[in-house]
Amino acid sequence: MLVVLAGPLALLITYAFRESNFLGVGPGPTLEQFKAVFEQSANVKIMLRTLGIGLAVATACTAMAFVLAYAIRFRLHGRRAAIALGIVVAAGIASFLVRVYAWGTILGTNGLLNSALQDLSLVNHPLGFLFFGYFSIGVTMAYVYLPIATLLVVSAMQEIDPRDVEASHDLGAGRWRTALRVVAPQARGGIAVAFAFTAVLASSDYVTPLLVGGARGLMVGALVQEDALVNGNYPASAALAFSFLALLVLALATIALLVRLCRRPAAALARLVDRHATRLTRWVPDAIAGRSLSRPAALLLLAYLILPTLVVVVFSFNSASTIGLPFKGFTLHWYPSITERLGFGEALEGSIQVALTAVVVGVLIGVPAAFAINRATGRLGSGLSALVYLPYAIPGVLLGIAILTAADQLGLQLGRGVTSLVHVLLVAPLVALVVSARLTGMDPRIFEAARDMGASPARVLRTVTLPLIMPAVIGAALIGAAYSLDEILATNFTIGTSSTIPVWLFGQARRGFNPGINALGVMMMAGTLLIFLIAAVLLRRTLINPGREPV
Amino acid sequence: MPGGIHATTADGPAPIPFLRLSGVTKRFDETQVLRSTDLEIAQGEFFTLLGPSGCGKTTLLRILSGFESASSGEVRFRGKDLGRTPAERRPFNMVFQSYALFPHMSVAGNVAYGLRTKGAGREEIRERVRGILELVHLPDAGPRPVSELSGGQQQRVALARALVNEPEMLLLDEPLGALDLKLRKFLQDELRSIQRRLGTTFIYVTHDQEEALAMSHRIALMNAGEVVQVGGPREIYEQPQSRFVAEFIGEANVLACKVLAAGRNEAEVVLDGGGACTLRKYGDARLVPTDPALAVVRPEHLQIGGAEPLLKGVVRQNVFLGTHCRYDVEVDGQIVRVAGSTAGAPAEGAVEICLVPGRGVVVPDEPASAVVQQAGRQGGSAAEDADDA
Numbered sequence: 013m014l015v016v017l018a019g020p021l022a023l024l025i026t027y028a029f030r031e032s033n034f035l036g037v038g039p040g041p042t043l044e045q046f047k048a049v050f051e052q053s054a055n056v057k058i059m060l061r062t063l064g065i066g067l068a069v070a071t072a073c074t075a076m077a078f079v080l081a082y083a084i085r086f087r088l089h090g091r092r093a094a095i096a097l098g099i100v101v102a103a104g105i106a107s108f109l110v111r112v113y114a115w116g117t118i119l120g121t122n123g124l125l126n127s128a129l130q131d132l133s134l135v136n137h138p139l140g141f142l143f144f145g146y147f148s149i150g151v152t153m154a155y156v157y158l159p160i161a162t163l164l165v166v167s168a169m170q171e172i173d174p175r176d177v178e179a180s181h182d183l184g185a186g187r188w189r190t191a192l193r194v195v196a197p198q199a200r201g202g203i204a205v206a207f208a209f210t211a212v213l214a215s216s217d218y219v220t221p222l223l224v225g226g227a228r229g230l231m232v233g234a235l236v237q238e239d240a241l242v243n244g245n246y247p248a249s250a251a252l253a254f255s256f257l258a259l260l261v262l263a264l265a266t267i268a269l270l271v272r273l274c275r276r277p278a279a280a281l282a283r284l285v286d287r288h289a290t291r292l293t294r295w296v297p298d299a300i301a302g303r304s305l306s307r308p309a310a311l312l313l314l315a316y317l318i319l320p321t322l323v324v325v326v327f328s329f330n331s332a333s334t335i336g337l338p339f340k341g342f343t344l345h346w347y348p349s350i351t352e353r354l355g356f357g358e359a360l361e362g363s364i365q366v367a368l369t370a371v372v373v374g375v376l377i378g379v380p381a382a383f384a385i386n387r388a389t390g391r392l393g394s395g396l397s398a399l400v401y402l403p404y405a406i407p408g409v410l411l412g413i414a415i416l417t418a419a420d421q422l423g424l425q426l427g428r429g430v431t432s433l434v435h436v437l438l439v440a441p442l443v444a445l446v447v448s449a450r451l452t453g454m455d456p457r458i459f460e461a462a463r464d465m466g467a468s469p470a471r472v473l474r475t476v477t478l479p480l481i482m483p484a485v486i487g488a489a490l491i492g493a494a495y496s497l498d499e500i501l502a503t504n505f506t507i508g509t510s511s512t513i514p515v516w517l518f519g520q521a522r523r524g525f526n527p528g529i530n531a532l533g534v535m536m537m538a539g540t541l542l543i544f545l546i547a548a549v550l551l552r553r554t555l556i557n558p559g560r561e562p563v
Numbered sequence: 564m565p566g567g568i569h570a571t572t573a574d575g576p577a578p579i580p581f582l583r584l585s586g587v588t589k590r591f592d593e594t595q596v597l598r599s600t601d602l603e604i605a606q607g608e609f610f611t612l613l614g615p616s617g618c619g620k621t622t623l624l625r626i627l628s629g630f631e632s633a634s635s636g637e638v639r640f641r642g643k644d645l646g647r648t649p650a651e652r653r654p655f656n657m658v659f660q661s662y663a664l665f666p667h668m669s670v671a672g673n674v675a676y677g678l679r680t681k682g683a684g685r686e687e688i689r690e691r692v693r694g695i696l697e698l699v700h701l702p703d704a705g706p707r708p709v710s711e712l713s714g715g716q717q718q719r720v721a722l723a724r725a726l727v728n729e730p731e732m733l734l735l736d737e738p739l740g741a742l743d744l745k746l747r748k749f750l751q752d753e754l755r756s757i758q759r760r761l762g763t764t765f766i767y768v769t770h771d772q773e774e775a776l777a778m779s780h781r782i783a784l785m786n787a788g789e790v791v792q793v794g795g796p797r798e799i800y801e802q803p804q805s806r807f808v809a810e811f812i813g814e815a816n817v818l819a820c821k822v823l824a825a826g827r828n829e830a831e832v833v834l835d836g837g838g839a840c841t842l843r844k845y846g847d848a849r850l851v852p853t854d855p856a857l858a859v860v861r862p863e864h865l866q867i868g869g870a871e872p873l874l875k876g877v878v879r880q881n882v883f884l885g886t887h888c889r890y891d892v893e894v895d896g897q898i899v900r901v902a903g904s905t906a907g908a909p910a911e912g913a914v915e916i917c918l919v920p921g922r923g924v925v926v927p928d929e930p931a932s933a934v935v936q937q938a939g940r941q942g943g944s945a946a947e948d949a950d951d952a
Binding site for chain 1: 652655676
């Protein structure tokens with residue numbers, strides 16, 4: 013695993029120091045590529061803009077995620093909290109590509125918003141800034157990465173005792189103060205992770221800029237993609253990718269440092285605000301002070317998560333061939349029509365083959381890895397579990413070009429095989445994580461009990477361990493399959509002349525809108541959601557265990 | 564029935580003991596969790612390892628079960644060294660604190676597990692599972708999933724799952740620790756009667772001294788990785804050999820005193836700020852005249868008023884406890900607890916405290932144990948909630 017992952021990355025680093033010529037890659041080492049990156053002011057400008065967007069998206073995402081997570085954890089109860097969490101999870105799961113595409117149909121020049129504005133005679137011609145620009149990229153990315161940020165913050169808040177919040181109210185703190193001074197500091201780790209995660213994801217994303225950014229929305233990921241795939245200049249793309257990565261790490265480190273340095277002044281400021289806020293808010297009537305703001309805010313955010321996908325669903329049934337209001341009439345025509353397009357069958361075959369390979373190999377690697385993680389203790393254990401997360405910490409673009417250059421170097425034919433390898437890198441850790449979580453969740457005494465009653469280690473494995481982890485294995489395999497079927501960021505680099513459904517759909521979507529894309533998008537979302545639902549049911553059953561065994 | 568702690572040097576070859584631990588120790592990295600331990604346990608005994616959290620009692624049990632191996636020393640079962648025998652080959656079964664029931668099996672599946680492992684026939688398994696479930700009063704629970712059972716029922720299933728294998732020895736690791744007080748009391752009686760009926764040797768780990776007193780034939784009281792005293796419940800309660808034992812078991816006033824004269828089984832002492840009296844003495848500790856020592860007196864061995872007043876003090880509090888009441892009497896800044904009758908008018912103000920003749924024990928001077936300070940003092944059962952690490 014480590015070799016497959018680290019090898020290409022190391023190779024990619026060396027590529028960044030090599031020359032490129034017409035024949036391909038020249039000998040190195042040279043700093044030419046880096047010089048080229050920084051000599052072009054356009055490159056530097058785009059890098060800085062990308063960084064700006066990444067950080068802005070991360071800030072917006074983290075703030076919204078905090079509000080949503082706070083409401084889910086502390087302000088909504090029972091069924092409502094479960095439904096809200098379910099919506100967040102479903103939004104995070106439903107196809108990434110389709111959710112990006114959804115915003116294209118809303119913000120596009122002839123998209124929903126512009127045509128609505130024109131119909132209402134509010135504007136005479138389509139508003140350009142809505143589409144093809146950093147505004148639409150920002151809105152789309154904030155939407156796309158809100159679920160994952162929310163889940164990270166929710167899991168951090170899970171550790172906080174809800175009685176802390178009650179105690180804070182009991183001691184006279186209002187809702188704002190409780191959220192900012194009791195909840196936020198305790199969820200600090202999760203908030204920081206959510207920020208860093210969304211910053212990395214957003215600034216390395218090239219699908220969103222290509223789909224909704226247009227000519228005025230160039231970002232680094234798109235440049236890297238172009239260098240590698242269109243120009244075939246791997247050293248240039250590698251240098252650009254690593255330059256930007258270094259910039260991003262530098263930026264995140266600076267932010268972390270600033271946060272640390274500002275802790276004391278911030279605390280002083282907070283105390284000052286506290287003192288005056290108490291005096292000011294004393295005049296607010298009880299009935300208003302007692303109202304929760306986070307609940308309506310959470311409702312708005314949930315609507316933000318649901319509505320764009322609903323637009324895709326609705327317009328997949330619209331008989332008009334352009335996207336926009338008014339709704340012409342109901343049709344199912346687009347569903348079969350998209351599947352008849354050139355390349356669909358091949359892409360579907362590719363998707364299925366890659367997903368199956370990735371899941372089978374991923375399980376074969378992931379399950380033993382889970383046992384190793386579970387058994388390893390101390391430094392070895394933490395090292396192993398860090399390794400498991402590594403493929404997720406590496407931006408998809410980087411993984412993509414790393415494998416691409418490695419395949420090039422080894423003379424491997426790009427296509428389903430290489431793509432399967434990339435997907436194994438993503439599925440195996442997932443299996444390892446889920447199964448090791450299951451193993452950790454089990455009482456180790458259960459295995460001792462089996463041995464105590466005379467079972468040999470092999471018998472314990474067969475009669476106790478495997479039956480207990482099987483639902484987790486199947487659940488993880490399903491999640492891995494759904495992930496593989498939807499993966500585009502890395503696949504796009506490694507699939508070569510072959511294709512998978514997301515890659516094919518991406519190509520279709522870039523060519524212009526077509527209601528058939530909506531239809532396929534709906535099918536993809538429904539497919540991933542269905543797979544996840546089955547996985548969720550299976551994983552839940554492992555927790556409750558209603559297994560019966562007649563004697 | 565149970566034999567003494569120390570093997571008696573009888574004439575002829577000594578009989579092979581049922582279970583014998585000699586010099587057993589356990590280290591985890593730098594921590595010595597078990598100091599050299601010698602114990603002998605007779606067949607059919609209900610033997611309890613009692614002590615505060617982290618005293619090493621669970622470690623000792625796990626060494627017996629085979630889940631931990633001793634760092635040194637040996638465990639002999641019927642004369643055979645168990646050092647190299649893995650857990651699955653030992654003729655013992657264990658009831659785990661967390662029950663450790665197999666969540667993917669029914670009650671009957673759990674109970675039958677050990678029998679299946681041994682390759683018993685279907686009919687035999689069915690019969691024995693039915694029988695053992697009746698014994699633990701769950702005759703109809705067989706087909707139910709274990710997750711549907713209450714804590715008390717799960718505990719019974721765990722017991723049945725172990726007992727059905729007819730082990731030579733049943734090891735119980737705080738089996739009642741997770742249950743509420745009422746259920747615990749009820750199951751204590753039941754465990755006790757099952758043990759007496761089957762005659763199986765029980766090794767029982769608990770931190771609840773009341774539980775240990777109520778159920779055991781013999782108790783080994785442990786502290787800081789060491790067995791500090793072994794004896795029957797009555798002996799442990801009435802004849803403490805150290806301050807720790809006196810304070811861990813039941814309630815005790817510990818009063819500083821000075822030795823006047825010491826014999827083999829008793830000593831004459833004078834209490835600091837009080838009178839002289841004769842107290843019992845147990846164990847091997849030597850007491851020398853004029854040395855400081857500690858008088859250990861249970862509240863029920865003191866009374867307010869009497870012929871020979873030992874201490875003088877002021878009643879600070881009178882607590883009604885149903886069967887009796889308890890006076891908290893301040894003597895020289897120390898609170899002395901005295902049991903009193905609930906009949907008649909309660910004593911108030913300045914009082915004299917007397918010792919019930921023939922009661923009270925003297926033990927060597929020793930600082931109070933932090934563990935007992937925390938747990939033992941408050942009615943004796945506060946330690947029950949602490950989890951054994």
